[in-house]
Amino acid sequence: MLNSSKTLIDLQNEFQQLLSGITALDEGAMTSIQEHLDSLTKPQNSLGQLEIIVKQLGGIQQSAHPKINKKAVLLMAGDHGVVAEGVSAFPQEVTPQMVYNFLNGGAAINVLTRHAGAEVVCTDVGVAFPLEPAELMRRRVANGTRNMAKGPAMTTAEALQALLVGAEVAREAIAGGVNLLATGDMGIGNTTPSSAIVAFYSKLPISDVVGRGTGINDAGLTLKQAVIKKALEVNKPDPEDALDVLAKIGGLEIAAIAGAILEAAAKHVPIIIDGFISTAGAIIAAKLCPLSNAYMIPSHDSVEIGHRAALQLLGLEPMINLNMRLGEGTGAALCFHLVEASIRILEEMATFTDAGVSEKNK
Amino acid sequence: MLNSSKTLIDLQNEFQQLLSGITALDEGAMTSIQEHLDSLTKPQNSLGQLEIIVKQLGGIQQSAHPKINKKAVLLMAGDHGVVAEGVSAFPQEVTPQMVYNFLNGGAAINVLTRHAGAEVVCTDVGVAFPLEPAELMRRRVANGTRNMAKGPAMTTAEALQALLVGAEVAREAIAGGVNLLATGDMGIGNTTPSSAIVAFYSKLPISDVVGRGTGINDAGLTLKQAVIKKALEVNKPDPEDALDVLAKIGGLEIAAIAGAILEAAAKHVPIIIDGFISTAGAIIAAKLCPLSNAYMIPSHDSVEIGHRAALQLLGLEPMINLNMRLGEGTGAALCFHLVEASIRILEEMATFTDAGVSEKNK
Numbered sequence: 001m002l003n004s005s006k007t008l009i010d011l012q013n014e015f016q017q018l019l020s021g022i023t024a025l026d027e028g029a030m031t032s033i034q035e036h037l038d039s040l041t042k043p044q045n046s047l048g049q050l051e052i053i054v055k056q057l058g059g060i061q062q063s064a065h066p067k068i069n070k071k072a073v074l075l076m077a078g079d080h081g082v083v084a085e086g087v088s089a090f091p092q093e094v095t096p097q098m099v100y101n102f103l104n105g106g107a108a109i110n111v112l113t114r115h116a117g118a119e120v121v122c123t124d125v126g127v128a129f130p131l132e133p134a135e136l137m138r139r140r141v142a143n144g145t146r147n148m149a150k151g152p153a154m155t156t157a158e159a160l161q162a163l164l165v166g167a168e169v170a171r172e173a174i175a176g177g178v179n180l181l182a183t184g185d186m187g188i189g190n191t192t193p194s195s196a197i198v199a200f201y202s203k204l205p206i207s208d209v210v211g212r213g214t215g216i217n218d219a220g221l222t223l224k225q226a227v228i229k230k231a232l233e234v235n236k237p238d239p240e241d242a243l244d245v246l247a248k249i250g251g252l253e254i255a256a257i258a259g260a261i262l263e264a265a266a267k268h269v270p271i272i273i274d275g276f277i278s279t280a281g282a283i284i285a286a287k288l289c290p291l292s293n294a295y296m297i298p299s300h301d302s303v304e305i306g307h308r309a310a311l312q313l314l315g316l317e318p319m320i321n322l323n324m325r326l327g328e329g330t331g332a333a334l335c336f337h338l339v340e341a342s343i344r345i346l347e348e349m350a351t352f353t354d355a356g357v358s359e360k361n362k
Numbered sequence: 363m364l365n366s367s368k369t370l371i372d373l374q375n376e377f378q379q380l381l382s383g384i385t386a387l388d389e390g391a392m393t394s395i396q397e398h399l400d401s402l403t404k405p406q407n408s409l410g411q412l413e414i415i416v417k418q419l420g421g422i423q424q425s426a427h428p429k430i431n432k433k434a435v436l437l438m439a440g441d442h443g444v445v446a447e448g449v450s451a452f453p454q455e456v457t458p459q460m461v462y463n464f465l466n467g468g469a470a471i472n473v474l475t476r477h478a479g480a481e482v483v484c485t486d487v488g489v490a491f492p493l494e495p496a497e498l499m500r501r502r503v504a505n506g507t508r509n510m511a512k513g514p515a516m517t518t519a520e521a522l523q524a525l526l527v528g529a530e531v532a533r534e535a536i537a538g539g540v541n542l543l544a545t546g547d548m549g550i551g552n553t554t555p556s557s558a559i560v561a562f563y564s565k566l567p568i569s570d571v572v573g574r575g576t577g578i579n580d581a582g583l584t585l586k587q588a589v590i591k592k593a594l595e596v597n598k599p600d601p602e603d604a605l606d607v608l609a610k611i612g613g614l615e616i617a618a619i620a621g622a623i624l625e626a627a628a629k630h631v632p633i634i635i636d637g638f639i640s641t642a643g644a645i646i647a648a649k650l651c652p653l654s655n656a657y658m659i660p661s662h663d664s665v666e667i668g669h670r671a672a673l674q675l676l677g678l679e680p681m682i683n684l685n686m687r688l689g690e691g692t693g694a695a696l697c698f699h700l701v702e703a704s705i706r707i708l709e710e711m712a713t714f715t716d717a718g719v720s721e722k723n724k
Contacts (some may be wrong), residue, residue: 041463042470043451043576047692048665048685089405089722097719101403106712108404115699115706214405215722301683303410320682321663322700323410330409337477337699338684344477350468357459360451360577 001140002161011160018167018259021266022291025059032064033346040349041357047345049319053297054342060270060295061179066343071118071180071336072173073109073274073329074260075102076166078253079128079144080189081153085227088189089215092144095188096129099136102186102328109184109328116336120184120329123169125162126252139165141252148193148231152248159247159255166259174267180339181264182272182299183257183281184329188214191304194280196228196249198306200237201283201313209306211276214325242287250284257281262288265295272339274332275302275324279310286314297339300324300331363502364523373522380529380621383628384653387421394426395708402711403719409707411681415659416704422632422657423541428705433480433542433698434535435471435636435691436622437464438528440615441490441506442551443515444593449586450551451577454506457550458491461498464548464690471546471690478698482546482691485531487524488614501527503614510555510593514610521609521617528621536629542701543626544634544661545619545643546691550576553666556642558590558611560668562599563645563675571668573638573687604649612646619643624650627657634701636694637664637686641672648676659701662686662693 006014033055038044045051057066077099083092101107102122105114113120124137128144131137141161145153154162170181191213198209210225235248246255258281264271265285273282273296286293298316301307303325311318319335352359368376395417400406407413419428439461445454463469464484467476475482486499490506493499503523507515516524532543553575560571572587597610608617620643626633627647635644635658648655660678663669665687673680681697714721 040470041460041468042688046576046686046688047470048687050684050686091720091723094720097717098403101712101717101719104712104717106403106710106717108402108409108707108711111706111710112703114710115703214408317683317685319684320700321679322412322681323679324408324412325410326404326408334700334703338682338696341474341477341696344473345470348468348473348476349470350463350466355459355463355466355468357463358453358456361453 001137008157011157011164014164015160018262018266019289022262022289024291025294026062029058029062029064030055033058036346039351041352041355050342050345053339054346057270057343060268062268068180068340068343070178071116072178073113073118073120073182073184073333074169074173075109075120075122075184075186075329076125076253076256077122077186078126078251079187080193080251081145081147082149082192082227083189084147085149087192087224087227088213090188092128092188095186096127096131098186099124099127099131107328108326108330109333112330112333116333118333118336121169121173123256125165125256141165145251148235148249149227150234152235153193153250154247156243156247159243162252162255163259166256167263170260170263174269179269180336181269182329182332183260183274183278184332185253185257185277185327187251187253190251190253190277192224192228193249193251193254194277195306196231197245197280197283198310199228200232200245200249202309204309209309211305242284246284254281254284258285261285261296262292265292270297271295272297272299272332272335274299274329275327276304276307276310277327279307283310283313299335363499370519373519373526376526377522380624380628381651384624384651386653387656388424391420391424391426392417395420398708401713403714403717412704412707415701416708419632419705422630424630430542430702430705432540433478434540435475435480435482435544435546435695436531436535437471437482437484437546437548437691438487438615438618439484439548440488440613441549442555442613443507443509444511444554444589445551446509447511447589449554449589450575452550454490454550457548458489458493460548461486461489461493469690470688470692471695474692474695478695480695480698483531483535485618487527487618503527507613510597510611511589512596514597515555515612516609518605518609521605524614524617525621528618529625532622532625536631541631542698543631544691544694545622545636545640546694547615547619547639547689549613549615552613552615552639554586554590555611555613555616556639557668558593559607559642559645560672561590562594562607562611564671566671571671573667604646608646616643620647623647623658624654627654632659633657634659634661634694634697636661636691637689638666638669638672639689641669645672645675661697
């Protein structure tokens with residue numbers, strides 16, 4: 001377990017320091033990149049989001065020639081007390097079982113990161129079962145959250161600790177040379193707090209943002225909606241205080257995802273946001289520090305019905321749509337290839353002048 | 363130029379032989395793959411289209427363990443007499459200029475295929491300008507099509523020749539070891555015949571399927587719509603005869619794309635369909651031989667407004683959406699990575715039993 005000798009004030013100070021390091025993108029680099037893109041042998045803007053992404057990368061890295069050296073998915077694992085209400089199709093012990101699967105390289109995220117030439121960093125932020133060896137639990141903030149249908153999922157101190165764990169994991173990856181990050185999640189029941197966060201901020205009817213997660217049936221879906229409604233009523237999160245929202249109706253891995261995003265932004269590193277759970281974490285990050293939004297790269301369009309509304313809260317348009325609903329960072333991992341493609345377009349295409357190609361009719 | 367000593371009967375016989383070699387997918391291989399996918403450590407079907415694609419690959423390759431060895435984009439180039447009506451934003455000499463750009467490796471498709479570890483095979487099926495050396499023109503069927511606003515774009519013999527050129531190019535690539543193909547196009551003005559084909563088969567209002575191509579303005583768009591309306595009225599293609607449709611309102615590169623698709627199907631090779639022009643070619647292929655539809659893998663969702671309607675005619679759902687509108691095969695090239703990912707999922711993920719992960723609650 002994490003050393004918890006820090007006081008709430010210590011944690012708050014550390015967190016404020018993280019936020020204060022986040023700045024806006026470099027407009028100069030973005031303008032240079034746009035000018036070069038417009039000289040390349042293609043109709044202007046015809047490579048759409050690839051052009052937007054490479055500009056964003058330049059703005060983030062403060063360079064007209066952004067580079068990707070090393071890539072990693074930060075996979076945050078945590079459990080949820082709300083599973084006691086029967087909101088998930090899978091038993092809770094799947095969370096630790098999947099952690100071992102990640103460590104052994106057998107899960108979908110392992111396959112897709114290998115395919116992308118990236119690594120997976122799996123962190124236990126709050127699994128509810130013991131892991132062996134105990135070293136695996138060194139960043140665990142709590143043995144899962146409490147049942148948010150009956151009260152706050154976390155204390156403020158726990159939420160801050162989990163945010164800072166996420167930031168620390170990102171900081172270590174960046175120190176190791178990673179300069180393109182992605183978020184991932186594992187936690188049986190975690191579409192429930194994610195749906196609660198999206199319902200709370202989007203103000204949409206709960207039925208519009210609560211989906212089937214790993215595959216609950218109709219009765220399960222009705223129950224899940226009722227549980228989320230109750231959690232919102234019982235906790236009454238403060239819309240002006242994202243930390244309050246996170247603590248009351250979030251999750252430990254959701255907090256860590258938000259923290260990783262904030263650290264990436266502070267370190268000028270782009271971060272690809274995976275599906276529904278990651279996007280809920282990203283919403284918390286953007287509410288805690290709106291400048292962090294510009295460091296986020298969208299990935300896929302999840303089957304989970306609240307995902308679109310969640311992306312809209314951030315102004316993100318997904319790049320791929322494969323009807324996936326797995327989490328783990330799998331959608332984000334598939335997008336590393338596209339982000340890298342955007343840089344190769346900038347650096348390798350011929351210009352109209354070089355290639356002797358005529359430009360558009362006036 | 364192509365040797366044109368063959369009679370129309372010769373061409374028709376050769377083409378019928380191509381069609382007769384196309385069979386349905388192997389259901390047995392697909393069932394085996396589905397069973398294995400359902401044993402892997404993920405909620406069933408949670409990898410969405412990745413699972414569907416790997417099943418399709420198995421059905422095409424007639425194997426429960428499909429493999430990708432070598433990948434290529436078949437880029438077909440041709441010009442269009444209809445540009446005389448003023449339907450394009452770029453001058454026609456851009457077609458040969460871009461052919462040289464492809465051969466020199468400076469175009470977007472060169473960059474994206476290098477990134478994907480694939481090759482580009484560029485074929486002049488009907489450019490309207492001389493190319494040097496003359497060897498580059500050895501498969502040219504005609505110096506561009508005729509103006510379809512005034513009569514048929516091609517003769518039946520020309521359309522058949524261009525279909526067979528496409529088939530031959532695909533056959534050579536497959537003989538060279540390529541077992542994942544993609545289609546690409548280059549031809550100033552080619553969104554006009556493509557829109558005509560999509561309007562004709564979808565029966566949608568012309569304004570719903572005619573877009574801005576490389577970037578015409580509002581007046582250009584109105585003109586383009588009127589030209590397409592006129593081409594349909596002047597030519598009256600026979601809806602029961604796709605070869606008639608292709609000859610009258612198609613293009614030489616569109617015919618070659620259709621021919622490449624049919625050859626891929628006959629040789630049990632999957633083929634990724636690029637954007638709007640490729641999809642128009644794919645519609646012709648599917649009308650000529652409905653069984654070929656099952657060999658097509660969708661790629662991206664183009665900005666060109668008729669693309670969605672075109673994909674719907676084929677029952678294809680795009681995998682990526684990057685707001686691209688470049689052609690050349692660029693959208694398809696970005697999907698090689700996703701198709702390969704689907705095979706790695708099948709072959710590398712742990713099963714529930716192997717990983718000791720609990721299955722879904724009953």
